[in-house]
Amino acid sequence: MTAPTARQPLLDVVGLRVTYGGSWPSPTSTCRSPRVVSMG
Amino acid sequence: MAVSDVDLQVAEGSVYGLIGPNGAGKTSMVDALTGYTKPAAGRIMFDGRDIGRLRPYRRARLGLARTFQSVELFGDLTVEENLLVASEHVTVASALRDLVLPHRPPDRVGVDWAISVCGLEDVVNRYPSEISLGKRKLVGIGRALARQPQLVLLDEPAAGLDTDESLELGGRLRALPQEHGVTVFLIDHDMGLVLSVCDQLMVLDFGRQIAAGTPAQIRDDPRVIEAYLGGHHAGTGH
Numbered sequence: 001m002t003a004p005t006a007r008q009p010l011l012d013v014v015g016l017r018v019t020y021g022g023s024w025p026s027p028t029s030t031c032r033s034p035r036v037v038s039m040g
Numbered sequence: 041m042a043v044s045d046v047d048l049q050v051a052e053g054s055v056y057g058l059i060g061p062n063g064a065g066k067t068s069m070v071d072a073l074t075g076y077t078k079p080a081a082g083r084i085m086f087d088g089r090d091i092g093r094l095r096p097y098r099r100a101r102l103g104l105a106r107t108f109q110s111v112e113l114f115g116d117l118t119v120e121e122n123l124l125v126a127s128e129h130v131t132v133a134s135a136l137r138d139l140v141l142p143h144r145p146p147d148r149v150g151v152d153w154a155i156s157v158c159g160l161e162d163v164v165n166r167y168p169s170e171i172s173l174g175k176r177k178l179v180g181i182g183r184a185l186a187r188q189p190q191l192v193l194l195d196e197p198a199a200g201l202d203t204d205e206s207l208e209l210g211g212r213l214r215a216l217p218q219e220h221g222v223t224v225f226l227i228d229h230d231m232g233l234v235l236s237v238c239d240q241l242m243v244l245d246f247g248r249q250i251a252a253g254t255p256a257q258i259r260d261d262p263r264v265i266e267a268y269l270g271g272h273h274a275g276t277g278h
Contacts, residue, residue: 009052010087010190012083015045016084017045
């Protein structure tokens with residue numbers, strides 16, 4: 001019986017640290033709110 | 041700190057579980073792995089490639105799919121249409137092609153496969169409001185699978201399911217790597233489900249990895265028992 005070949009993991013995470021509020025900027029964060037125009 | 045100095049390796053063709061009490065940092069970790077949160081530190085390698093700086097859609101195109109805790113389906117689209125929307129690979133070229141050929145037939149390969157894998161054949165023409173929560177959860181998983189990913193991260197797929205639905209889900213999750221070649225990263229509070237379907241597990245508590253190993257090793261680990269039943273978590277119900 002041969003030893004199984006060591007395979008690279010599909011997902012390999014090392015030293016992951018996440019802080020609260022670390023989100024990417026929202027794609028719409030620089031968009032202005034639509035202006036409400038009075039129609040009289 | 042939502043997640044602190046976590047190491048993990050997910051083998052191809054396996055089911056990897058992530059468990060922990062409420063607020064342990066499980067979803068924060070999945071958000072970081074899939075690009076929805078920017079990590080403060082660490083390295084994320086997927087299929088031999090450093091993906092730590094890629095945006096979510098780039099990671100998805102590489103074969104890293106996910107579901108969310110709340111299944112947000114399009115209520116005015118059928119189950120099949122919900123999956124078709126998810127399978128679309130939208131690029132500038134495809135948008136221009138749609139202008140020229142607006143009735144181009146969609147690529148159904150991934151959708152038909154996802155319908156089969158998730159057992160949705162009997163509800164493809166139904167609307168989300170017409171099917172059970174268990175089926176809606178499977179549609180959410182099917183939507184993630186419609187692009188035929190290598191790895192799917194499932195964020196609490198069994199939440200709100202009854203025992204029968206949870207058992208059915210467990211069977212389908214186990215089949216994903218064994219029969220369909222999709223590696224699974226599973227987060228759930230249903231300990232019975234997680235311990236029965238996972239090959240390897242990691243337990244988070246207050247953002248830190250407190251245990252890792254096989255289900256048998258995790259089941260008897262005193263740190264895990266303390267995290268779930270100990271004084272500082274008494275009353276959380278998990």
